[in-house]
Amino acid sequence: MDNNRKKDFSNFFTRREEYLLALILFFAASIPCVLLYLHDALAFIYFGDAVSHIVRARQFIDSQQPGMLNIGTVWLPLPHLLLLPFVAFDELFYSGMAGAMIGIPFLVGTGLLLFSIIQSLTNSRSIAFFLALLFGLNPNIIYMALTPMSEMTLLFFLTLGGYALLKWLRSEKERWMIVCAVAVLCATLCRYEAWLLPPFVSILALRKGMMLWRQEKKSDAFSMGVIAGIGWIGIVFWFCWNYVQYGDALKFAHWTYSVGKSAVQSTPHHRLQDLFLIIAKALLWIFGPMMVGAGAAILFSLKKIFAQKEQLLLLLFFFLPAFFSVSAILIGFAPVDQWWWNWRFVLMFGLFLSTAGAVVLVKMFRKIQSTIVRVLVVICFLAMPVAQIAIPSVGIAIFKDASKSFDARSRSAAAMGKEIQKKYKGGSIALLTGYGVGQRMMISSGLPVKTFNVKYFSNDSALPIFDRYIVLGKDRTEESEEFSRYWITNKETLLRSYDVRLENNFFVLLERKQ
Numbered sequence: 001m002d003n004n005r006k007k008d009f010s011n012f013f014t015r016r017e018e019y020l021l022a023l024i025l026f027f028a029a030s031i032p033c034v035l036l037y038l039h040d041a042l043a044f045i046y047f048g049d050a051v052s053h054i055v056r057a058r059q060f061i062d063s064q065q066p067g068m069l070n071i072g073t074v075w076l077p078l079p080h081l082l083l084l085p086f087v088a089f090d091e092l093f094y095s096g097m098a099g100a101m102i103g104i105p106f107l108v109g110t111g112l113l114l115f116s117i118i119q120s121l122t123n124s125r126s127i128a129f130f131l132a133l134l135f136g137l138n139p140n141i142i143y144m145a146l147t148p149m150s151e152m153t154l155l156f157f158l159t160l161g162g163y164a165l166l167k168w169l170r171s172e173k174e175r176w177m178i179v180c181a182v183a184v185l186c187a188t189l190c191r192y193e194a195w196l197l198p199p200f201v202s203i204l205a206l207r208k209g210m211m212l213w214r215q216e217k218k219s220d221a222f223s224m225g226v227i228a229g230i231g232w233i234g235i236v237f238w239f240c241w242n243y244v245q246y247g248d249a250l251k252f253a254h255w256t257y258s259v260g261k262s263a264v265q266s267t268p269h270h271r272l273q274d275l276f277l278i279i280a281k282a283l284l285w286i287f288g289p290m291m292v293g294a295g296a297a298i299l300f301s302l303k304k305i306f307a308q309k310e311q312l313l314l315l316l317f318f319f320l321p322a323f324f325s326v327s328a329i330l331i332g333f334a335p336v337d338q339w340w341w342n343w344r345f346v347l348m349f350g351l352f353l354s355t356a357g358a359v360v361l362v363k364m365f366r367k368i369q370s371t372i373v374r375v376l377v378v379i380c381f382l383a384m385p386v387a388q389i390a391i392p393s394v395g396i397a398i399f400k401d402a403s404k405s406f407d408a409r410s411r412s413a414a415a416m417g418k419e420i421q422k423k424y425k426g427g428s429i430a431l432l433t434g435y436g437v438g439q440r441m442m443i444s445s446g447l448p449v450k451t452f453n454v455k456y457f458s459n460d461s462a463l464p465i466f467d468r469y470i471v472l473g474k475d476r477t478e479e480s481e482e483f484s485r486y487w488i489t490n491k492e493t494l495l496r497s498y499d500v501r502l503e504n505n506f507f508v509l510l511e512r513k514q
Helices: 002-014 016-039 048-059 078-087 090-095 098-122 125-136 139-145 151-171 174-188 192-214 218-230 233-246 262-266 272-287 289-307 309-330 343-367 371-390 397-405 408-423 435-445 481-489 491-497
Strands: 429-432 452-454 469-473 498-503 507-512
Touching: 016 098, 016 125, 016 139, 048 078, 048 098, 048 435, 078 090, 078 098, 078 151, 090 098, 098 125, 098 139, 098 151, 098 309, 098 343, 125 139, 125 343, 125 371, 139 151, 139 343, 139 371, 139 397, 151 174, 151 192, 151 309, 151 343, 174 192, 174 218, 174 233, 192 218, 192 309, 272 289, 272 309, 272 343, 272 371, 272 397, 289 343, 289 371, 309 343, 343 371, 343 397, 408 435, 408 469, 408 498, 408 507, 429 435, 429 481, 435 452, 435 469, 469 481, 481 491, 491 498
Parallel strands: 429 452, 429 469
Antiparallel strands: 469 507, 498 507
């Protein structure tokens, strides 16, 4: 018994960095969560996509058609399913804090996994602690962890996959390759950036399987073949789901609200050199020049990296999702501008920069013996995150991006939702507003989601409306232009059966006459 106690105490002290890291990251996310809620209860759902994610999750249990049909298309389903236990609580759903319920644990988990990866690569617990802390304390990543967005979920599964991959490369134990494949499977059901990873993992597994086959280990070779297919399950499921439900396996790729190439044409800075400059600016602003510089410095060590299989494959594993993000921006799928718009896409570089930066930092510290110089280097790494928090003119890039998304139209939608709650006397509410702002009204109203009936119709047909209330979008944005036209052309007809209860520059609320 005494020996067991001594062993437990020994394990505690040898893992003190992990416990300290988990504690720091938990409070670093929890305290801003409380402060943001006190500052503005809608701060967690500034992003329009955050609203879409949390409403989609709630619709599984609270909608006019609850159930698995709410998997829908475009949005990959795993983040919504993970949110499901938390959006069931009204306090967490209507405030948007349901996202933090999974985001904070995933932030802590990502930090701990990243610590283990870097420590294993560099044999330095201090550098692993510093880089994992630098990643986890990045205010941009913390904000994303507090929202219902899917980025933090993806980062966690990517880090888990990278951790398992490194374990497999060192031990060649089959169970670690299974963990890696399952993590990749989960990642592919979070965001499309992970869709480059299944072929990468499959190549590694099949290559190992062929080697085992030549060694007459056919059962082990068969197992690696099965593992090679695990990562593809999510992608195959998504194609099959879209085909069965919508008759088109690629429905998610060209849905009404997908960005497509039109985004390039509507973006004033769509030349390649401008887009590369924007991406570089976003990287520098979010991760800081020292982190980006350390990551870029890995290019000067490619010869040594290629000689070290573990580092090469791990860095490539973390680079592929970032490469997908950049490709999406360059072809116009993810619109950006020179100030703040979708800069969150560069967060996928975080794991690559942290891992590459750790490798470079270890080499740098081997050459630098002066403690003072080392401390100065650490301070320089910390300068950008501190500047974003402490200097208002710098600001937290992703939070500014989200704040810009919460524009006048979105604020008007939130205000309309509160007015609906005051005037609501029972019955269903038809939303002819465009889906995004309609979802804001759902949350701000505090009414059950099943109360709302989201309407769709094409230009050449008009739907009959029998709901007690109608909310119409009046502004001529791309999302609500059709509804605006419907209001203009059918105003007299509607007013025969409905009374106007509230009207502003963006929306009009109608109630059926008694």
